[in-house]
Amino acid sequence: MGERMTKPSQPQEIVDAYVESVVSGDRVVGTYERHAVDRYRHDQEHAYQRGWYFDTFAATHAVSFFPDCMTHSLGEWADEPFELSPWQTFLIWNLHGWRSYDEKYPVELDGRTVYVGARRFRKAFVSVARKNGKTSLAAAEAAHLLYDDLPRERGGRGFCAATKQQQALLAWSETQRMVSQSDLDDVSHILGENSATGVGCAITVTSGPQTGSVFVPLGSDSTTQDGLNPSFVIKDEIHEWRRKHRKLNEKLSTGGASRRQPLELIITTAGDDDSEIWEEESEFACRVVEAGARGHVVDDTVFAFICTIDEDDDPLDEACWPKANPNIDISCKRKYLQAQANEAREKPSALNSFIRYNTNRRVGSFEQAYPSYLWNRGNQSFPEPKPGDLCFASFDIGRTNDWAAWAAVFPQQFTDDNGAKKWRNRSRSYVQ
Numbered sequence: 001m002g003e004r005m006t007k008p009s010q011p012q013e014i015v016d017a018y019v020e021s022v023v024s025g026d027r028v029v030g031t032y033e034r035h036a037v038d039r040y041r042h043d044q045e046h047a048y049q050r051g052w053y054f055d056t057f058a059a060t061h062a063v064s065f066f067p068d069c070m071t072h073s074l075g076e077w078a079d080e081p082f083e084l085s086p087w088q089t090f091l092i093w094n095l096h097g098w099r100s101y102d103e104k105y106p107v108e109l110d111g112r113t114v115y116v117g118a119r120r121f122r123k124a125f126v127s128v129a130r131k132n133g134k135t136s137l138a139a140a141e142a143a144h145l146l147y148d149d150l151p152r153e154r155g156g157r158g159f160c161a162a163t164k165q166q167q168a169l170l171a172w173s174e175t176q177r178m179v180s181q182s183d184l185d186d187v188s189h190i191l192g193e194n195s196a197t198g199v200g201c202a203i204t205v206t207s208g209p210q211t212g213s214v215f216v217p218l219g220s221d222s223t224t225q226d227g228l229n230p231s232f233v234i235k236d237e238i239h240e241w242r243r244k245h246r247k248l249n250e251k252l253s254t255g256g257a258s259r260r261q262p263l264e265l266i267i268t269t270a271g272d273d274d275s276e277i278w279e280e281e282s283e284f285a286c287r288v289v290e291a292g293a294r295g296h297v298v299d300d301t302v303f304a305f306i307c308t309i310d311e312d313d314d315p316l317d318e319a320c321w322p323k324a325n326p327n328i329d330i331s332c333k334r335k336y337l338q339a340q341a342n343e344a345r346e347k348p349s350a351l352n353s354f355i356r357y358n359t360n361r362r363v364g365s366f367e368q369a370y371p372s373y374l375w376n377r378g379n380q381s382f383p384e385p386k387p388g389d390l391c392f393a394s395f396d397i398g399r400t401n402d403w404a405a406w407a408a409v410f411p412q413q414f415t416d417d418n419g420a421k422k423w424r425n426r427s428r429s430y431v432q
Contacts, residue, residue: 011063015093018086030323032306039292059097070140073177087326105151116150119261121303125285128307129360132327134267139174145232146215156213156231165219171236172217220248228255232263239271239278270362308360315359324360385410405429
């Protein structure tokens with residue numbers, strides 16, 4: 001693969017426009033996406049005091065890799081250049097632009113030597129709703145780290161990790177397809193591209209400054225989990241990782257200590273009550289970016305980009321959907337969301353899935369059928385019941401160590417603008 005010497009032009013403009021759209025309110029974003037932008041703006045003024053600088057050349061080099069070297073392998077954009085969306089550009093720009101003053105390494109590009117600092121961020125937590133292109137982004141980023149990272153590293157080791165080998169294979173295969181249909185295929189040796197299990201699959205760089213680097217799928221059910229020594233790790237859908245996967249998670253997080261700039265990229269949607277590892281990572285990432293937005297430091301080496309609706313938002317309100325779906329009207333189709341929302345309005349079980357997967361908000365394993373935001377829609381004035389009105393009543397007598405309660409429901413004989421019937425409810429509970 002020939003060396004690329006990119007020019008700092010369009011990516012900077014895209015990032016500046018994205019930041020301005022968030023700050024001005026022209027772009028609909030949630031609290032944590034806004035925090036990521038505020039953190040970036042604050043760091044531009046103050047990060048140098050903590051030993052970091054922003055390398056526009058390195059950031060542009062990374063962003064340019066996607067359209068210059070990668071094409072989509074599936075779907076409506078198959079074979080077209082991988083043009084990053086503005087939020088994706090912002091993510092890659094941050095991930096590879098921030099560098100260390102204290103650790104700089106020579107890189108040969110176009111016959112001259114440039115010095116690039118070691119990458120600041122060692123972990124990136126990226127959480128968006130489904131259908132927003134996160135797996136494709138991670139697959140292309142894996143190729144970038146494998147072939148074209150700065151500063152260079154021969155003999156790197158990259159892993160696409162998941163709960164099972166077959167799940168890891170799905171994400172790895174996306175990278176494999178992108179590489180196979182690019183010029184990078186000429187400097188690659190690919191094993192197991194047609195494998196159904198993921199065993200023995202590997203992409204190896206055979207020429208160039210990162211010769212000997214390898215990218216493989218790795219599941220928690222793999223028999224080879226020791227001595228991993230990763231240069232980079234893609235952790236796919238960590239909301240599916242359970243307590244039994246903690247050992248692999250810890251090995252991948254700590255195994256790259258001997259590498260000069262290891263990177264752990266976590267991509268996920270929201271979890272539920274059983275998503276223990278996701279909960280830990282998500283809560284920490286939220287603390288990091290929230291503090292960073294205020295100019296405080298929890299962990300300077302963790303990057304967080306979290307797109308979710310806010311706590312008081314109605315998940316079925318279409319105006320809120322861009323908060324969790326930064327790729328809405330691109331890879332995430334609005335008609336698809338509308339269809340999912342229509343089903344969720346009628347089925348409580350579908351509502352839970354919609355909240356979790358399409359608005360990227362955590363749900364409980366047994367979520368209430370009528371959450372507070374839905375219940376509050378009925379908080380309106382009702383006519384007082386009159387003698388003779390139809391009433392349904394019940395009571396429960398608690399004899400000992402229990403509540404006594406009664407309830408009466410009056411079906412009102414009118415409907416609201418949406419055709420929904422109104423019911424007036426009165427209840428009381430007593431304890432001695």
